[in-house]
Amino acid sequence: MKRLHKAMTRIVGVLLMALMMVPSGLKAETTEMLQTSKITGVVTDDFGEPIIGVTVRVKNAQNGAVTDVNGRYSVNAPKNATLVFSFIGYRTQEVAIKGKTTVNVTLQEDSQMLEEVVAIGYGAVPKRDLTGAVSSLKSEDLLKTNPVSINQGLQGKLAGVNVSQSDGAPGAGVNIQIRGANSFTTSTEPLYIVDGMPYSVGEAPATDYGTKSKNNPLSTISPQDIQSIEVLKDASATAIYGSRAANGVVIITTKSGAEGKAKVQFSANFSVAKSVKTIDVLDACDYANYQNERKANGWLFDGLEYAPDSFTYPTVGRWDDIKEPDPETGEMVVVGKKYKPSPQDFRNGFELNGQMFYGSRWQDQIFRTSFSQDYSISVSGGDKKGSYMYSGGYLDQQGIITNTYYKRYNIRANNTRKINDYIELGANISFTNAENRLARTNTETSGLITSAISYDPTLPLRDPEKESGFSENNSTGLSNPYLAAHNEKNVLLTKNVFASGFGVISFTDWLQFRQNLGYSYSYDERNQYYNRWTSSGRPSDGLGIKNDQVYESLTSESLLTFNKKFGVHAVNVVGGFTYDKVMWRSKYLRSSKYPSDGNEENNIGAGVEGREMTSDRGRSQLMSYLVRGNYNLLDRYMLTFSFRRDGSSRLSPLDRWSNFYSGALAWRLSDEAFIKSLNFFDNLKLRISAGQTGSQSVSPYATRTVLTAKDNNYPFAGSLENGMAQNRYNAAAPTLLSWETTTQYDIGLDASFLNNRVNLVADVYYKKTEGMLMDKMISWMSGFKQIKANFGNVTNKGVEVSLNVIPVKTRSFMWTLDANISFNKNEIGGLQADHFIPDLVWGFNNVFLMRNGHPIGTLYGYVEDGFYDNEAEVRADPYYKNATDAKIKSMVGEIKYKLLCLQRLTH
Structure with missing residues (x-):
């Protein structure tokens, strides 16, 4: 450049x-x-x-x-x-x-x-004229680390923007939080805007085994197609988007062509990934000793005598007889010999199946060094009347767990054309096709990683005596990790189409009308099959699941823009009307007991047991009126005001409409004489903003009582008939359900000095979400357990600092340093009582507690207080007397707790 x-x-x-x-x-x-x-x-x-x-x-x-x-x-x-x-x-x-x-x-x-123009809601402004808190990331900065996804490119780049990934699998969804979480009951994802239009892809289908609850829209866009990313953080910047912007806004602008000859660009990136370390577990020798000790302790606990020869692993390895019933007499006869190793044998090694065996390292059977490849090609160009850009890409990202991968094909076309001096048309369209094979890693007791760290290390990988040809340990309920990695099928197929178009009529050089149309289509299909060699498929002779979902959204925006200068006064006003409609449908099929594993779930009707079939569909609509005004005096004093009125079909008719406001002031101090005289600052600007946004994050039918088909039989005409009944576990219909609102205040400072070699941006903010949309417990006498209501609040306050420094700048070399840091304090209030988040991890339910005065995600549990050193300490425990056979009494050597009540561990 x-x-x-x-x-x-x-x-x-x-x-x-x-x-x-x-x-x-x-x-x-x-x-x-x-x-x-x-x-x-x-x-x-x-x-x-x-x-x-x-x-x-x-x-x-x-x-x-x-x-x-x-x-x-x-x-x-x-x-x-x-x-x-x-x-x-x-x-x-x-x-x-x-x-x-x-x-x-x-x-x-x-x-x-020369400074770049920054995209904001329904427009763009020079970065130096911003009145709100906006962070920018350009294409060259995003691609510095050769990320395979935009999510990776964003990590750590912008202050106040937290990008987290709950699963390290390739193609896994991510969570982006801007200035902390506003809620613990609804999504904290920001609104995504791509080329000026809202973009969403819905949720991925989730099943009983191996879920993926979220599709992140950014995963469908190739990083090579990105021109810039802007993150709107304060209310002044986000309020123009109203109820959809309570969690912030991420604006993505894709590349377009420029006037001149056609330009062809090609890139190829290759990467290698490997697990840094594995989890330390007992080797085969130590595991064998542990099992012997465990068995001995069990005998002692029962008051029984034990003989060393009865240990699972004898003190000295020996050959035991293999006995089978005689087909004629039925008597047990010796048919062979089998070596029963001692613990020390696993240390020294012994011959098994024709080779030396020292025990199995199951983590080595599932982890691998993975290779990924990412290709992209584009053709762009244009003339005075328009521009074009066509691109395509292919990504093959292999996971570090064997047999996992994410493959993505994507194409994109961006075109603009001036019909004459007054009319301009444009259209963008993209298509993404992805295939994601996942391992079952997000369950505690039967996940692949759990199996790898818990499976018996004294068992070999292969066992010729087993029908599968591999070792099995049916008593634990765990799959052979190698078998599970190759025989548990969990594949998510995704197709996304996003199309947008616009038409602009320029009545004068200061007044124009713009009509935007956008359409998004997402199809997700999850196919799962667990054959009879896996822990999930063994009990039912194969388990198949098919689950798919179609998500569609339609957006229309009509905008009128006034932009004119009057001497030292500059005025920009945008007003308009928007309409959004979201539709989805899904179905779920499941069966088990297959005659063979050959067709897997492709013929799900072949399963003769455990058949389940469900389907769902729904839609919601949002209408909005908006206006935003920017006033600039002497290029020094700036004022921004925005207003938006939203109406949502998700909320109660009496509270369906709500108004959202914001305002901001900015003062460019560097243009004042008393600052200019210092001859130090290139730019010094103070920003102050305040405003309110909202949220409608509830089910489209939350205001209605849902009738659910259940296995309830009713006597009718002398026989029992299946019918409809209110499900008492569904919530009652609230008569009043209004908007969740987020009010935010921000004070910011932008400073540049030393010929723009040092650039500093700092913000202090306070954000409070009130009237949260949550389930409120009600009396069972109502016939329901809960009702959706507005109550509770979450407060976020923090500081953000970004620093850009250019230590060296010569004709042939430039060294740039970027750093950012942010602090956020989160606090809950207004709850009726403590709220748990249940079922986060199977077997460890309710470890996260939501309590007034504490942050979201506080971990609660028992506080460790050493160990019971002797029997006297055990009997002194007040809970010892209340222990029963159902609750085993504490023993010497076990962990002792300070208080057997909830105490906060960390947050």
């Missing part, structure tokens, strides 16, 4: 020099008659490189000159005159001659002219 800029400046300079050649001569003759002297010099840039075509004129006079190809100029001027140097893209500079005959000048790039 720098080279292109330099080349363009040279071309423009030569043209300007040619145009001004004759006038310069005439002016020279005039100044000579005024007894002037000849002033010469060289004009260079920050890198010391000469600038061609710089206009050099005498202030308050008509004569001037233009620099040549070497940056030199010559002009006649009075000895006490002032020279004015100006050129496109550089700051205009005035230099007093003061009797000198040589005046050399270094021009500084004009950050205001």
